[in-house]
Amino acid sequence: MTDLSGTTGTWAIDPSHSTIGFSVRHAMVAKVRGRFTEFEGSFTLDGANPGASTASFVAQTASITTENADRDGHLKSAEFLNVEVNPTLAFTSTAVKQTGDASFTVTGDLSINGVSKAVDVEFELVGTSQDPWGGTRIGFEGQTKISRKDFGLTWNVALETGGVLVGDDIKINLDVEAVKQ
Numbered sequence: 001m002t003d004l005s006g007t008t009g010t011w012a013i014d015p016s017h018s019t020i021g022f023s024v025r026h027a028m029v030a031k032v033r034g035r036f037t038e039f040e041g042s043f044t045l046d047g048a049n050p051g052a053s054t055a056s057f058v059a060q061t062a063s064i065t066t067e068n069a070d071r072d073g074h075l076k077s078a079e080f081l082n083v084e085v086n087p088t089l090a091f092t093s094t095a096v097k098q099t100g101d102a103s104f105t106v107t108g109d110l111s112i113n114g115v116s117k118a119v120d121v122e123f124e125l126v127g128t129s130q131d132p133w134g135g136t137r138i139g140f141e142g143q144t145k146i147s148r149k150d151f152g153l154t155w156n157v158a159l160e161t162g163g164v165l166v167g168d169d170i171k172i173n174l175d176v177e178a179v180k181q
Contacts, residue, residue, distance in 0.1 A: 004047035011178035013041040019175045025167030038063035055093040079155040112151040142174035
């Protein structure tokens with residue numbers, strides 16, 4: 001059993017060593033990947049009682065990038081994220097359940113495009129370490145899948161060959177490194 005006592009405390013996400021990414025099916029045949037470049041978050045962990053842990057996260061929607069300026073502009077428009085009206089997306093945990101030796105389900109409210117829905121995010125504790133500057137770091141990998149339609153992101157185009165241009169399922173991948181406060 002993994003000793004979680006070293007995880008207890010408050011941690012701030014290090015954006016320069018973390019990735020908040022996503023992928024979605026395009027034209028029914030390929031995946032488009034993207035990420036948010038501006039975000040912040042923190043979590044308070046209780047190694048003795050993981051269920052008492054909490055987490056929160058906020059990303060600036062205008063920081064979305066798929067490495068394609070035209071597509072990024074469309075994603076920022078009113079047809080998708082509407083960044084002028086909805087400058088952030090956010091996640092706030094409501095429950096944490098340890099599901100394995102170093103795995104956890106974090107349930108929380110995800111707010112995108114002015115709509116909040118409960119989602120489960122599966123996390124795996126990668127580990128903790130001491131950095132060269134005397135800080136303690138922790139790493140988690142997480143993933144979940146959401147329906148973009150659940151968040152009012154319904155824009156699409158029908159394809160002549162059947163199907164649609166943009167898939168409904170969005171896979172969210174989180175590689176998080178945080179520093180103990």
